[in-house]
Amino acid sequence: xxGRIRAxxxxxxxxxxxxxxxxxxxxxTLHRIERGEPSVTMGAYLSAIAAVGLELDLSDPRAPKxxxxxxATGLPARLRLDDxxxxxxxxxxxxGVTELSPADALSLYERxxxxxxxxxxxxxERALVKALVDPLGGGRLLV
Numbered sequence: 001x002x003g004r005i006r007a008x009x010x011x012x013x014x015x016x017x018x019x020x021x022x023x024x025x026x027x028x029t030l031h032r033i034e035r036g037e038p039s040v041t042m043g044a045y046l047s048a049i050a051a052v053g054l055e056l057d058l059s060d061p062r063a064p065k066x067x068x069x070x071x072a073t074g075l076p077a078r079l080r081l082d083d084x085x086x087x088x089x090x091x092x093x094x095x096g097v098t099e100l101s102p103a104d105a106l107s108l109y110e111r112x113x114x115x116x117x118x119x120x121x122x123x124x125e126r127a128l129v130k131a132l133v134d135p136l137g138g139g140r141l142l143v
Contacts, residue, residue: 002036009052023051075102106132113143
């Protein structure tokens with residue numbers, strides 16, 4: 001798992017320092033995660049996974065496949081960052097990315113809400129946050 005995190009981070013050309021900051025971890029902890037050290041908490045692993053743009057899927061392989069959440073909620077499958085200025089600012093650690101899935105967008109908003117000025121949200125972006133939170137976040141923005 002640590003090797004996949006490191007490979008993905010390096011593939012995005014993101015330094016360990018920036019990735020650690022985005023995950024809310026020290027650079028040393030991120031390096032321990034990337035080496036696969038088992039003494040690091042699962043929460044730290046999950047933070048690192050999300051910070052580099054990966055997700056951990058604990059699905060039951062025998063369960064029937066559900067339609068993607070974006071299709072079930074009426075949200076588009078991809079959100080253009082250029083349409084949402086605050087979201088685009090939050091996606092700084094993902095160079096070259098121009099679109100996000102609704103789940104990735106909600107995750108970015110939730111992890112980085114402290115960097116958002118709610119008064120500066122344009123009406124369209126405010127509506128997007130509500131549209132993401134209602135079906136994907138259980139009606140609550142976890143900040």
